Amino acid sequence: MADILKKDAFLLPENVIYLDGNSLGPLPRAVPARVQAMMADEWGEMLIRGWNKADWMGQPSRVGDMVARIIGAPDGSVVMGDTLSIKVFQALSSGLKLRKDRRVILSDNGNFPSDLYMAEGLVKLLEQGYELRTVAPEEVMDAISEDIAVVMLTEVDYRTGRKHDMKTVTELAHAKGAVMVWDLAHSAGALPVDMTASNAEFAVGCTYKYLNGGPGAPGFIYVRPDLADTVEPALAGWLGHRQPFEFDLSYAPGHGVERMRVGTPPVIQLTALEVAMELWADVDMNDLRAASIALQEQFIAEIERDVPALTLASPRDAAIRGSQVSWRFEHGYAAMQAVIDRGVIGDFRAPDIMRFGFTPLYIDSADVSAAVRIIADVMNNNLWDDDAYKVKSRVT
Numbered sequence: 001m002a003d004i005l006k007k008d009a010f011l012l013p014e015n016v017i018y019l020d021g022n023s024l025g026p027l028p029r030a031v032p033a034r035v036q037a038m039m040a041d042e043w044g045e046m047l048i049r050g051w052n053k054a055d056w057m058g059q060p061s062r063v064g065d066m067v068a069r070i071i072g073a074p075d076g077s078v079v080m081g082d083t084l085s086i087k088v089f090q091a092l093s094s095g096l097k098l099r100k101d102r103r104v105i106l107s108d109n110g111n112f113p114s115d116l117y118m119a120e121g122l123v124k125l126l127e128q129g130y131e132l133r134t135v136a137p138e139e140v141m142d143a144i145s146e147d148i149a150v151v152m153l154t155e156v157d158y159r160t161g162r163k164h165d166m167k168t169v170t171e172l173a174h175a176k177g178a179v180m181v182w183d184l185a186h187s188a189g190a191l192p193v194d195m196t197a198s199n200a201e202f203a204v205g206c207t208y209k210y211l212n213g214g215p216g217a218p219g220f221i222y223v224r225p226d227l228a229d230t231v232e233p234a235l236a237g238w239l240g241h242r243q244p245f246e247f248d249l250s251y252a253p254g255h256g257v258e259r260m261r262v263g264t265p266p267v268i269q270l271t272a273l274e275v276a277m278e279l280w281a282d283v284d285m286n287d288l289r290a291a292s293i294a295l296q297e298q299f300i301a302e303i304e305r306d307v308p309a310l311t312l313a314s315p316r317d318a319a320i321r322g323s324q325v326s327w328r329f330e331h332g333y334a335a336m337q338a339v340i341d342r343g344v345i346g347d348f349r350a351p352d353i354m355r356f357g358f359t360p361l362y363i364d365s366a367d368v369s370a371a372v373r374i375i376a377d378v379m380n381n382n383l384w385d386d387d388a389y390k391v392k393s394r395v396t
Ligand SMILES: Cc1ncc(COP(=O)(O)O)c(C=O)c1O
Pocket: 083, 084, 085, 086, 111, 112, 114, 115, 154, 158, 183, 185, 186, 206, 219
């Protein structure tokens, strides 16, 4: 198997095995100095001139091209900005406008709540019989009927890691006349994605997980190139205008995917992401996937051998699993806090999921075995059974 490990490229704390890069990626070693230099040389020296001289204005598209390469999309089809939740709203609203004769958004009840909240909010705003319909992930294919305007799914379920087949679902959605929106939050940088081959109209995602852009790193949106000059953005901000610096009083959409920009880009955060994205230049996503699966299979085998209290919540078949492995345990919150206190960082998702992410750029087989030893110690010796681990915060 190709060696794609580049641990030295990350600043990871001593004595920590980080299995939560599926929620917040670690700090790439090159980022602090480059962000510092950007602040001193660009913001500090150029002041307002940085928008032109340092091309801050072009950064959402420039970094968008770097993300496009990770998700199998052509240059010019992805733009950065805002939070993922906002990008979901944009893709959904533009998707609905492509199917004005239909009123139903279809999603699944494994989707991340914010995606569903965005759809709920949009449906309430539009009234006129609009509806959000959710079904179990296994029932999505049967539920794609001819009244669906937009199918909106997250490819990899944030809790279980269950993975939809992007190509098959999109083909069916199109056969039934629906528009397809994919949320790639748990896919971009985690597994190979081929937006072009999928033929989906829209995709959105975030960059603070597997792409290591840091907390608050901006989201992205992809629009299929043949639609990019016709889709109607519902959030019509000035930087999505065709000529923002003409300051026209009415909106005219910008060229291509640029129309999905809204307001001022987060330049410092985009700089951190731009540096972090350099790590992907030599990564073959198929090699990354093979390495991720090998780590996950090792983890499942060792946990099942050594930790009888945990029940696998992720699909056993690696082909339909993303890059995480989740376990059910009734006292999962307390157990996860005890595991974290001993240096293995995963996270907990209500009601009972202990979740571990696998990121082969900085996690290797020895880390997996060392993590299993700590998890086994906590679980088999009931080290979690302690008043110190009452639910306080649910972030991890
Ligand atoms: C699938 C999915 N969608 C949406 C979100 C929300 O993203 P944001 O907080 O950047 O809006 C997340 C993670 O937080 C997510 O995992």
